[in-house]
């Protein structure tokens with residue numbers, strides 16, 4: 760009998776934002792994994808969930824290199840998949856923790872694809888988590904969308920170059936990964952005349968949380984990896 764592979768969303772930072780179901784399953788599984796950078800072996804998802812884990816449950820980090828190089832990533836995720844696969848074959852239930860929600864911009868899906876390829880009959884259960892942008896909207900008290908409005912969620916990892924095309928067809932935009940290419944992102948926002956219609960949120964629910972609506976102050980920032988922006992064509996004030 761194969762074990763069950765669980766993808767568990769732990770929310771964006773506040774340990775009280777795990778669902779009841781996530782906490783229940785975490786207390787039942789045989790082994791817990793979380794992704795960690797091979798640089799420092801640190802997993803924020805694990806930090807968030809740690810207070811909900813039984814002390815006796817084995818917990819391990821699955822390392823992945825901080826690179827976009829497909830070959831490196833492939834090798835790392837293959838090894839990680841084999842670690843999970845061996846436990847599932849031994850009949851153990853395995854949980855993989857993800858920051859926010861497992862089906863939203865998450866490393867869980869690399870692993871899931873590989874596990875499914877190797878063990879097509881293994882049972883998979885995904886437990887959704889509160890996404891970073893839901894928590895950010897709550898924290899900044901900015902509605903993500905109302906009535907018939909549309910909302911689009913995109914990555915800002917490449918500098919927000921798609922912002923123009925997306926904002927043309929969407930009332931509201933969430934720009935994830937608003938950190939590395941932050942100056943480019945701000946220039947796109949300025950060029951579109953949205954400087955007073957955006958909000959920057961960083962480390963939501965964590966120490967050092969920032970909520971900023973002043974475009975001038977944003978321009979002086981050097982944002983943390985855990986940063987995103989909410990843009991609203993209709994304006995951010997409620």
Ligand SMILES: C[S@@+](CC[C@H](N)C(=O)[O-])C[C@H]1O[C@@H](n2cnc3c(N)ncnc32)[C@H](O)[C@@H]1O
Pocket residue numbers: 771772857858859860861863864865866889890891892895934935936937960961962963964965984985986987
């Ligand atoms: C790899 S994605 C993970 C998204 C996650 N699965 C979710 O459901 O929100 C990482 C990006 O999520 C956003 N993020 C995650 N946690 C956050 C937090 N606590 N505060 C602000 N942004 C956060 C940032 O844009 C970050 O660059």
